[in-house]
Amino acid sequence: MIGLLKGTVEHVTTNPILVVVGGVGYNVYVPDSLRGKLTKQEILFIHTHVTDDAITLFGFAKEEDLMLFELLLTVSGIGPKTALAIIDRGSQYVRGAINKNDVDFFTMIPRLGKKNAQKIIIELRNKLGAITELDLAAGDGETKPIRQALESMGFGREEIMEALKNVGGTTVEEKIREALKYLGKP
Known part of the structure; x- marks a missing residue:
């Protein structure tokens, strides 16, 4: 292969x-x-x-995108073209939608109905850990400033990783605010 x-x-x-x-x-x-x-x-x-x-x-381009693509293929009813369309939305947003049970995020993708969207969320929710850890360990451009800000506030790596799995937002500032809310600091 x-x-x-x-x-x-x-x-x-x-x-x-x-x-x-x-x-x-x-x-x-x-x-x-x-x-x-x-x-x-x-x-x-x-x-x-x-x-x-x-x-x-x-x-x-990124190994975590490949890993998420391959995880999506494990869901029955999801073929490679649909998985590719899902990845095209951005792997960090896909992970966020899975963690937040956001069925609407997936139903906006062509060839993907509500039933398969629910299947993706249910089947992949507990399998995302390895991809998120790889993404965070790499310190990609999107999570690095968030991690650095939270580390400077005294949060540990495990806490930060857990918070980043559960934040939404579109800007770095919004993500830091949501991470702080998740971690219990307003």
């Missing part, structure tokens, strides 16, 4: 994109939100999806 591709990105205007590695071109489906951000040289984490009639590659 192919787990990672490092090569030259060609033809990014359509999905799948073409990634050339060692003179061989691979068609790789990526989230639409990633297509516009790709550079000429790229490293993609790959999920190889095998069916009776095709081998399809799905690529992600």
